Amino acid sequence: MKQEIKGKLTIIAGPMFSGKTEELIRLATRLKIGNKKIIVFKPQIDSRYDKNKICSHSGSMIECVLIKDPIDILTFLESSKEIEYIAIDEIQFLNNVIIDVVSFLIGKGYNVIASGLDMNFRGEPFGPMPELLCMAENVFKLTAVCNECGKDAAYTQRIVFDKPASYDDPIILVGAKEHYEARCREHHVVPGKKYSKKLSLKEGSIL
Numbered sequence: 001m002k003q004e005i006k007g008k009l010t011i012i013a014g015p016m017f018s019g020k021t022e023e024l025i026r027l028a029t030r031l032k033i034g035n036k037k038i039i040v041f042k043p044q045i046d047s048r049y050d051k052n053k054i055c056s057h058s059g060s061m062i063e064c065v066l067i068k069d070p071i072d073i074l075t076f077l078e079s080s081k082e083i084e085y086i087a088i089d090e091i092q093f094l095n096n097v098i099i100d101v102v103s104f105l106i107g108k109g110y111n112v113i114a115s116g117l118d119m120n121f122r123g124e125p126f127g128p129m130p131e132l133l134c135m136a137e138n139v140f141k142l143t144a145v146c147n148e149c150g151k152d153a154a155y156t157q158r159i160v161f162d163k164p165a166s167y168d169d170p171i172i173l174v175g176a177k178e179h180y181e182a183r184c185r186e187h188h189v190v191p192g193k194k195y196s197k198k199l200s201l202k203e204g205s206i207l
């Protein structure tokens with residue numbers, strides 16, 4: 001029986017400003033230099049920069065195909081049979097169908113490299129990232145630099161009107177002056193965030 005060739009999944013995860021996209025571009029560029037057939041996809045949400053190019057904060061860029069739905073990847077591949085590697089930037093913005101799509105592609109022998117925010121501004125898992133991180137053969141977890149203390153930052157801090165955004169603040173705040181920063185665990189602040197249980201070391205038990 002012919003042995004089925006399987007690909008591998010590599011995930012680059014971390015907060016904003018940790019260089020995830022730059023790392024994705026670096027890996028994709030290396031593969032191109034090695035004459036590997038690679039295609040780069042990106043969800044059509046972020047229009048910060050050039051439409052058909054992925055740009056990192058440091059300015060490096062690569063051409064990409066914008067997709068609205070994970071299924072668009074399969075549609076694209078139907079007409080591009082020679083592709084061996086698939087890179088996906090900002091994968092956290094795709095819906096959970098991407099988990100099945102990635103699993104299917106790996107089973108078909110494609111190698112998939114994806115970058116994404118592992119946590120939202122609340123410090124909670126972002127979209128399909130938990131499943132993708134579990135499935136991956138290789139995980140690169142990058143850190144940024146904390147805006148407050150300069151230590152390694154694994155969290156993304158949302159700031160609205162110069163104050164930390166509350167847990168229940170809507171994701172879209174029309175007209176709000178807001179921005180994001182990288183923060184370490186100590187300086188990541190989410191007013192209104194509660195644990196599912198009231199924890200106390202003093203009591204020595206979970207209440």
Ligand SMILES: [Zn+2]
Nearest residue numbers: 146149184187
């Ligand atoms: Zn800090």
